[in-house]
Amino acid sequence: VRWVADHRKHHRFSDAEGDPHSPWRYGETVPALMKGLWWAHIGWMFDEERTSQEKYAPDLVKDPVIRAISRQFILWTVLSLALPALIGGLVTMSWWGAFTGFFWGSLVRVALLHHVTWSINSICHAVGKRPFKSRDRSGNVWWLAVLSCGESWHNLHHSDPTSARHGVDRGQIDSSARIIRWFEQLGWAYDVRWPSRSRIDSRRSDDGNGSRRKTETAEAA
Structure with missing residues (x-):
């Protein structure tokens, strides 16, 4: 629930005053941007100011199922960290196997996931x-694009936030859209x-000649 609240506030004030994690927070000079990139990447999460969940995610706050899932976050996080170590230990029947499983399947996995996610907030709002x-x-x-499962086609996401697909032009990899399509076909996702x-x-920017550049749109994931 907290993540959704932060994300909705980000879209409301994107790269303006009130944005929880804009790299332009401190200005446009090189030193200011370097400081802003750090803030947008990870620093903002240690800020004492918290986004109001009641204001930005009232629908989720009122949903008992979503609230239950949100409360179980720590439990599932601990299990996801412990499971690779358990599997590694059982497969090799050794403590070294457990450590290797924990290192690659837990620490490296989480670090990679977080830094890719944080890079969307920092890098994709700076360049x-x-x-x-x-x-x-x-x-x-x-x-x-590959590591972020298509999230780094970030310009379209902010141009059309409700679009289930971000990589809409030929050659743009968007595996998240493919998964959403599969879920839709299985009946697990609807109203996509x-x-x-x-x-x-209609959302394309005008090019230097004042005409719209049209490329093939990937309408199907």
Whole structure:
């Protein structure tokens, strides 16, 4: 619930005053941006000011199932850290196997996941191409696409936040959209908003000639 509240507040004030994690928080000079990148990457999570869940996620606060899942966060985190060590130890029948499983399956996995996620907040709001109209500085960073499962096509996400697919142009890898499509086919996801060509083209930025650059839209995940 807290993550959703932070994310909704971020979209409301993206790269402006009130954004919980904008890299432009301290200004546009190089020293200010370096400080801002650190803030957007990890520093903001240690800020004493907390986003109001009642204000930005009232629907989730009122949902008993979501509240129960949110309360169990620590439990599932501990289990996810312990399970790789348990598997490694049982497979090899050794403490070294347990340590190896914990190191790679727990520590490295969590560190990689977090830094990729944090890079969306920092790097993707500081650099990258901006083919779509948005009121912030969100950009597309291609070299993060595979690790972030398509989240680094971040410019479209801020141009069209409800779109289930971020990588809408040819060659843009978006494995998250593929998984959502599978869940939809299995009946686990519904009311999914897939982008249409007209919807995407209406959000494209004007190029230097004042005309819209149209490329093939990936309407199906």
